[in-house]
Amino acid sequence: MTTESSFINLLRGFATDPAARGLMDDVAVIDIGDAALIITHDMMAEGVHFRSNANPADVAWKLLASNLSDLAAKGAAPIGVLLGFMLGDDAWDRAFAAGLEKALAHYNVVLLGGDTVANRGDKRALGLTALGRATHRPVPSRSGAQIGDIVYVTGTLGDALAGFELIDAGFDEVGPLADAFNRPVARVADGQKLAPIVTAMMDVSDGLLLDAERLATASQIGIEIDLACVPLSPLYISYRSDSLESRMQAASWGDDYQLLFTARPELPLPVQATPIGCVLSGGGLTLKDGATPVKLPPMLGYQHQ
Numbered sequence: 001m002t003t004e005s006s007f008i009n010l011l012r013g014f015a016t017d018p019a020a021r022g023l024m025d026d027v028a029v030i031d032i033g034d035a036a037l038i039i040t041h042d043m044m045a046e047g048v049h050f051r052s053n054a055n056p057a058d059v060a061w062k063l064l065a066s067n068l069s070d071l072a073a074k075g076a077a078p079i080g081v082l083l084g085f086m087l088g089d090d091a092w093d094r095a096f097a098a099g100l101e102k103a104l105a106h107y108n109v110v111l112l113g114g115d116t117v118a119n120r121g122d123k124r125a126l127g128l129t130a131l132g133r134a135t136h137r138p139v140p141s142r143s144g145a146q147i148g149d150i151v152y153v154t155g156t157l158g159d160a161l162a163g164f165e166l167i168d169a170g171f172d173e174v175g176p177l178a179d180a181f182n183r184p185v186a187r188v189a190d191g192q193k194l195a196p197i198v199t200a201m202m203d204v205s206d207g208l209l210l211d212a213e214r215l216a217t218a219s220q221i222g223i224e225i226d227l228a229c230v231p232l233s234p235l236y237i238s239y240r241s242d243s244l245e246s247r248m249q250a251a252s253w254g255d256d257y258q259l260l261f262t263a264r265p266e267l268p269l270p271v272q273a274t275p276i277g278c279v280l281s282g283g284g285l286t287l288k289d290g291a292t293p294v295k296l297p298p299m300l301g302y303q304h305q
Helices: 004-012 018-023 056-072 090-107 159-168 176-182 188-194 208-219 234-239 244-251
Strands: 028-032 035-045 076-087 110-118 125-134 150-154 200-204 222-226 258-263 273-280 284-289 292-294
Touching (some): 056 125, 076 090, 076 188, 090 110, 188 258, 200 208, 208 222, 208 273, 234 244
Parallel strands (some): 222 284
Antiparallel strands (some): 035 125, 150 258, 150 273
């Protein structure tokens, strides 16, 4: 099977318009006079992103939040969304629509249109395109990190991992850990506040380590992450532990939808975030635990194979 990275590399050969940003930024940025339109598209597939018995309202929420998270990483103000929907069971479809309506109201975002198709297989695939307006120019990218920058992340990591494991083990799908997996929060307001001061920014969707490596590659610099500084919630620590292994798992699982960004050390931050590393010369990702170097794990995060 073609891997995600190899297929994207094929597309880069002809996705040469500047708005595509080299297919390295999760969004397209289209300049329109003094304004900029931000466009992103994310999909969710049954059996990959959500279980067959998942609550359709949760699926709708996560589909919207994952797209808005990409807009948040560009400091964009959402304009609206287009839905690509695969029809199936009537009760499931109605529950999804009701869940989407509530999610859109929560984020004050409008549905502008989309497309529907019949489902001839046994699995669903859903897509959403989100449109946003840049609130700051230049629009933040993954490629602006500078040597000497501090690396930050908002919120905490690992709660989605814990929620997934609890749900997968058959526990009730309620509580903050389950919500972290089923109903992540897109940091739209934080992204708009951070846009004027960051040198690079992206969201953490596939795992902190993998996404930090992507930021390093796009910026052509090196990033060192101190695992001892990775922020964990008290719930995650009580569920798992505060060990190095636990922090490594939280940093390499994904579905957190926090903002990962770099900024000059002398700048005060407009939002609460945790310093977790620094930008160095060279390239790639290195890890440490306090003063002790740590080897990279075999898998830095989630990649489609």
